[in-house]
Amino acid sequence: MKLIFEISKPGRSAANVTASDVPAISIEEAIDKKYLRSDLDLPEVAEIDLVRHYTNLSRRNFGVDLGFYPLGSCTMKYNPKVNENIAATPGFIGLHPYAPDEFAQGNLQLIYEMQKYLSDIFGMAEFTLQPAAGAHGELTGMMMIKKCFEVKGEKRHLVLIPDAAHGTNPASGALCGFDTVTLRSNSDGGVDIEHLKSLMTEDVAALMLTNPNTLGLFERNIEQVAQIIHGKGGLLYGDGANANAFLGKTRPGDLGFDVIQLNLHKTFSTPHGGGGPGSGPVGVSAKLVDYLPVPRIIKNGQDYNWSDNFPHSIGRVRAFYGNFNVVVKAYAYIRSLGSEGLTRVSEMAVLNANYIKEKLKPYFDLPYDRVCMHECVFSGKRQVAEAGVHTTDIAKRLIDFGYHPPTIYFPLIVPEAIMIEPTETESKETLDTFCEAMIAIAREAKENPQRVKDAPLSTPVSRLDEVLAARKPDVVWKKTG
């Protein structure tokens, strides 16, 4: 497809500018010429061409509304339409962030109540909604842990991270000046308790744990893990990427977590927009409340106000208050579902994952064969050994069957990993046909491996040369000729 620049023609425009109702002055009179730009080389297209360009681009994109999207760890559930309508109303989109609090009481109440709801759902003392995404929330959480020890005058420079953790965990720890130490998983897919005991010292600030972990398995020894960490004065950090597994079933705060970061765009159904915006609220136990980012909302009687007056706060991690409009959608979702609805979310998500696990078990290696939570992780080892077909080939072939592939090659501790997260919003029929496609591909890998390796065969482009992209980077279009 042509680029927008390649359909540009001088003199066209898809947006006019209102004529000035005040006297037009000479710009150079107001702004010295040396500050003015000489060229402005943006595309020039008519509205119809603009609309067709982007509409045709959209047809080359796959979203949840087009089909099953079992991207493990990303919780690609259905995004209810009503929440989009609500969030687009002028009352929610129209206010300036510096509108005086008396203009924004509805927004403030919404944020305040959202913090309360999340605090109860996750068993934490308080929440902040300021971080813009999950990784941003992680960074915020680790900053609070750093601040906590700084205020207490304790020098702890290590953070423990399981070998199965998301890559954002070590990166977030390192950005707070911590050195990271890798904690081994045991043969059961859980934390290796003996290894944890040997690593846990008074130099360790925190363990960053995902529960259920990235294998989709609940950490059975969580009580012992928390005791070992807390016993040496450390803190337990929770990556809430997998929160869709336990809503209404258990609460991280009760399990001993001191911090948990969420992804509203995963667990609470806000659309991910092709890469964002997300929203990464962070909840803390009573030990860390003083360090939450500012500003925080104070409720006085029926009035809500922002306050900066928290001397131990880590400060701000973002301008203004976070991705407010994303929070509106997640708030509406919680109000729609209520307690029973949220509990059913996790029950159905876990049911769906176990159903897929059982149906595909005969055809793909399952490295940890136990009840899983909201996702299951297979290995493509058998297909590699039998026919030289790799997980990436299986993923690409799934595209031809009309599915978005699962997460692949993660977690790193599973070779040729295939991580499937169906979510609760998929029907039995969808799961059945997906499993049939996986089984058909497993068969095809044996009978006609080349066909799998050539996939996808149905997309506007075939497999792309990533090595070329990295060797000769072309990230900005340049006019030629």
Add this chain to the structure above:
Amino acid sequence: MDYCPHTNDDITQMQAAIGISSIDELFADIPKKFRLKRMLDIPAALSEQQTITAMSDLARKNKLPQLTLTGAGAYSHFIPAVVGHIIGRAEFYTAYTPYQAEISQGIMQAIYEYQTMIAHLTGTEIANASMYDGASAMAEAAVLCAKMSNRTKIIVARSVHPEYRQVLNTYSWANGYAVVEIAYAASGQIDLNALQNQLDDHVAAVLVQSPNFFGVIEDIAPIADVVHKKGVLLVVGFTDATSLGILQPAGASGADFVVGEGQSFGNPLNYGGPYLGVFAAREKFLRRIPGRLVGATLDKNGQRGFVLTLQTREQHIRREKATSNICSNEALCALAAGVYLAALGKNLKKLAALNVYKTQYLKNKLMRLSGWHEVFAAPVYNEFVLRCPNARQVNEKLQAAGIIGGYELHKDYPELKNTILFCVTEMISKEGMDKVVMILK
């Protein structure tokens, strides 16, 4: 209501397939003592109709002003209808990060086009797919400069947005860097002598904003000279992104990084978010910059296509050695910006000029009020600072008329008592401005 499609019969069949007789068996790994034995303490479930009513009630508790004369990092601009229609296409907004290139060409080509437009507008060679917002983009640029140079001091102009400096302080503290602030001169621009005096071998980066928080346009070229002579990197931000339609881009004046808030390009005020962190840089930093990058390449048949590229910079590969932990960004806001810029095209310049006309109009009118004075002499784009007899009273009077006035600067600059930062965009009519002047007379 929930969105789970299973019938009771479905559930029974699935349980049988798994070999369980109740859903509870699937949660057996959760130790009994930690299983929640009560309902969650949240309001009862609502039907779709009830949800709409409850949410409208909340929205109605907000008061939408007739006019907003505050900018200060968030700007009200007209958004052409095409923007909403395009980003409202579910193929875009219900997708995740484009990990599978063959079925994500749409968003990736759109982001590649966005990167191209941003690089051009900022006068740089490269731009990434977006950061969270202007403040975090600036903080991440500073952290990157420190990591690349192994230096530990960051210099920031005091005329940079106060909240951006707060975010910078947070990120710098976490990384163990020191932040030094540089005063502004009487003109409202950075005090170049003060800057020169602070430049030493420990300084990794100098951060300025143009237009700065006072609306004042900085003279970037001499700043770049001074900074580069000491082997230091220059990061230049901006306030209202539409200023890029008319002002000389910082990249063309020697900035190493140009970062800022892209919300003005097709994204509503949204009470502060989601917004769009713009991150652009000189080509030599391509392999170090944070965030996603879309690159053009070829498929097996020699056809052009797009991929997420240079991923070895990123957290999921480099883990603790990554320069940033950013993962999700603001892709849909970047798409909105791309559509907005493609829609306006060269009319962005006309729009920026309109902002200048209107700003000058209100500024001149207000300056004629008794006791009102201009605070800074340097040229401005669409924001300006005036001193008045009583700033609080001015905003209270406007508020009583349903108008959100300007930003009172003394909160962040105690020395600037009774000064107000006003912003005028194309959304404010002459009639509205005349009304403001009438109220304040």
